[in-house]
Amino acid sequence: MAVPKRKVSSHRRGNRRAHHAIGKPNLRPCPNCGEYGVSHRVCSGCGYYKGKQVIIPKVKKVKEKAEESKQ
Numbered sequence: 438m439a440v441p442k443r444k445v446s447s448h449r450r451g452n453r454r455a456h457h458a459i460g461k462p463n464l465r466p467c468p469n470c471g472e473y474g475v476s477h478r479v480c481s482g483c484g485y486y487k488g489k490q491v492i493i494p495k496v497k498k499v500k501e502k503a504e505e506s507k508q
C-alpha cells in the first residue's frame with residue numbers, strides 16, 4: 438500500500454481545502470411567475486416547465502382551497 442512520505446502540514450492541508458466550499462446554486466426568476474429557482478427544473482412556485490403546467494405545487498393547492506372556501 439502506498440503511504441505518504443511526510444505528514445501534510447496544516448498550511449498545505451488548508452490550502453488544499455480552500456477549494457472545497459460548495460458554491461451557491463445559480464438561481465434565475467421563473468418566466469411564468471417570477472419566483473427564483475434553479476434553471477432547467479420545474480418551478481416550485483407555479484409548477485411550470487417550458488411554458489407548460491407540469492405539476493401542481495402543494496402551496497398553490499392550499500391557496501386555491503382557501504380561495505374556494507372564500508367564494
Ligand SMILES: [Zn+2]
Nearest residue numbers: 467470480483
Ligand atoms: Zn413559476
